[in-house]
Amino acid sequence: MNERLAPRWRLFALCWVTYAAFYLGRVNLAVAMPAIQAQFGWSKATVGLIGSALYWSYAIGQLVNGSLGDRISARAFVGLGMFLSAFLNLLFGSLGALGAMAFIWGLNGWVQSMGWGPLVKTLSRWFPAEKRGLVSALFAPCYVAGHAVSWVLAGRLVSAWGWRAAFWVPGALLLGGTLLWVLNAQDDPAFPRGRLTLRSRESGPWNPKEAFRTLGIPAVRWGLIICFFSGIIKDALSLWAPTYLLEVQGLGLGAAATWAAVVPFAGGLGAFLAGLALHRSSHQREAPIVAGAALLVAVGAVGSLLLAKGAFPAGALAALALSALGSHGMNALLMTSLPLRLGQQGNVSSAAGALDFASYVGGGVSGALTGYLLDGWGWPAMFGLWLGVALAIALISSRGIFHILDKTT
Numbered sequence: 001m002n003e004r005l006a007p008r009w010r011l012f013a014l015c016w017v018t019y020a021a022f023y024l025g026r027v028n029l030a031v032a033m034p035a036i037q038a039q040f041g042w043s044k045a046t047v048g049l050i051g052s053a054l055y056w057s058y059a060i061g062q063l064v065n066g067s068l069g070d071r072i073s074a075r076a077f078v079g080l081g082m083f084l085s086a087f088l089n090l091l092f093g094s095l096g097a098l099g100a101m102a103f104i105w106g107l108n109g110w111v112q113s114m115g116w117g118p119l120v121k122t123l124s125r126w127f128p129a130e131k132r133g134l135v136s137a138l139f140a141p142c143y144v145a146g147h148a149v150s151w152v153l154a155g156r157l158v159s160a161w162g163w164r165a166a167f168w169v170p171g172a173l174l175l176g177g178t179l180l181w182v183l184n185a186q187d188d189p190a191f192p193r194g195r196l197t198l199r200s201r202e203s204g205p206w207n208p209k210e211a212f213r214t215l216g217i218p219a220v221r222w223g224l225i226i227c228f229f230s231g232i233i234k235d236a237l238s239l240w241a242p243t244y245l246l247e248v249q250g251l252g253l254g255a256a257a258t259w260a261a262v263v264p265f266a267g268g269l270g271a272f273l274a275g276l277a278l279h280r281s282s283h284q285r286e287a288p289i290v291a292g293a294a295l296l297v298a299v300g301a302v303g304s305l306l307l308a309k310g311a312f313p314a315g316a317l318a319a320l321a322l323s324a325l326g327s328h329g330m331n332a333l334l335m336t337s338l339p340l341r342l343g344q345q346g347n348v349s350s351a352a353g354a355l356d357f358a359s360y361v362g363g364g365v366s367g368a369l370t371g372y373l374l375d376g377w378g379w380p381a382m383f384g385l386w387l388g389v390a391l392a393i394a395l396i397s398s399r400g401i402f403h404i405l406d407k408t409t
Contacts, residue, residue, distance in 0.1 A: 019116065025112070028089075030242055083175070129341055140333065226334055234267070234359070236367075238363075267327070
C-alpha cells in the first residue's frame with residue numbers, strides 16, 4: 001500500500017506546485033496596474049482592458065486546450081504552456097503601448113489555459129472518483145496560494161524596481177517551474193515516465209466537437225452557470241483589491257499588495273473547506289455547499305458596501321476575505337470536483353476546461369464592467385454588483401428550484 005501511495009502523493013504535490021507557479025505569471029498584473037496607470041496616464045477602464053484580454057483569451061483557450069488536454073500528454077502540454085507564459089511575461093515587461101500590452105497579455109491567457117484541464121486529468125488517473133472531495137479540498141487551494149505569493153512578490157518588486165520587474169522575475173521563475181515539471185511529471189500510473197512524448201491514453205484524432213460534448217451533462221451545465229457568476233466576483237477581487245486598498249483604505253503600494261494577499265489566502269481556505277464539506281457529506285452533492293458559500297459572499301459584499309467610503313483597513317480586509325472565502329470556495333470546488341466525477345470516461349480535461357471557460361468569461365465581463373462602474377459610480381457600485389450576483393447564485397443553487405441540475409452524470 002505504501003508503495004502505491006508514495007508515487008500518487010508525490011505526483012499530487014508536483015501538480016500542486018506546478019499550478020500554483022502558473023499564477024506567478026497571471027495575477028501579477030493586478031499589483032502592477034496602479035504603477036502602469038501612473039506612468040501612462042490611463043483610466044481604470046483603459047487599464048482594465050489589459051486584464052480583460054487575458055480573461056477572454058484564457059476562457060476561449062480553456063475550451064480548446066481543455067479538449068486537447070484529453071489527447072495530448074499533460075507532461076508535454078503543461079510544460080509547453082508554462083514555458084510560453086514565461087516568455088510572454090518577459091516580453092510584456094518590455095512594452096509600453098496599450099495595444100501591444102493587451103495583445104501579449106491576451107496571448108499569455110491562451111497559454112496559461114494549457115495548465116488546469118490537463119492537470120485535473122492527471123489527478124483523475126491517480127485518484128478514484130469517490131475521493132474527489134478530498135482531492136478538491138487539498139488541490140484547489142494551490143491556485144490561491146500561488147495567487148497570494150504572486151501578489152506579495154509583485155508588490156515587493158514594483159516598490160523596489162518598478163512595475164516591469166513584476167513581470168521579468170516571475171518569467172524567470174516560470175522557466176524554472178517548466179524544468180521541474182518536465183523532469184518529474186508522469187501522466188498515468190500505467191505509463192512509465194520515460195522519455196517525453198505527446199501521446200496520452202486517449203491518443204487519436206482531435207475532434208473540436210469534443211470541447212462541447214460534456215455540456216450535455218446536467219451537473220456540468222449547472223456548474224457552468226455557477227462558475228460564470230462566481231468568476232465575476234472572484235476575478236474582480238483578483239484585479240481590483242490592491243487598488244481598492246491603495247485608494248480607499250489609504251495603504252501604500254507595498255502594504256496594499258502585502259495585505260491584499262489576505263484575499264487569496266481566504267480563498268484558499270474557502271476552497272479547502274468546500275472540498276472537505278463535500279468529502280464528509282453523506283450525499284456528496286455540491287449544490288448545498290455552493291448555496292452556503294454564496295451567502296458568505298453576500299455578507300462580505302454588504303460589509304464592503306458599508307466601508308466603501310471610509311478608511312478602516314481591518315474591516316475592509318475582513319469583508320473582502322469573506323467574499324473571497326465564498327467565491328473562491330464554490331469556484332474551486334466545482335472546477336475540481338465536477339470533472340473528477342467523470343473518472344475514467346476520458347473527458348476530464350474537457351470538462352475542467354469548459355468550467356474554467358465559464359469562470360473566465362465571467363472574469364472577462366467583470367474586468368471591463370467593473371472598470372466602467374468604478375469610473376462612473378465608484379467602489380459602492382462594484383460591491384453592489386457582488387451582492388446581486390451572490391444572491392443569484394444562492395437562488396440558482398437552491399435544491400427546491402433547480403434540483404434537477406444537481407444530478408450526476
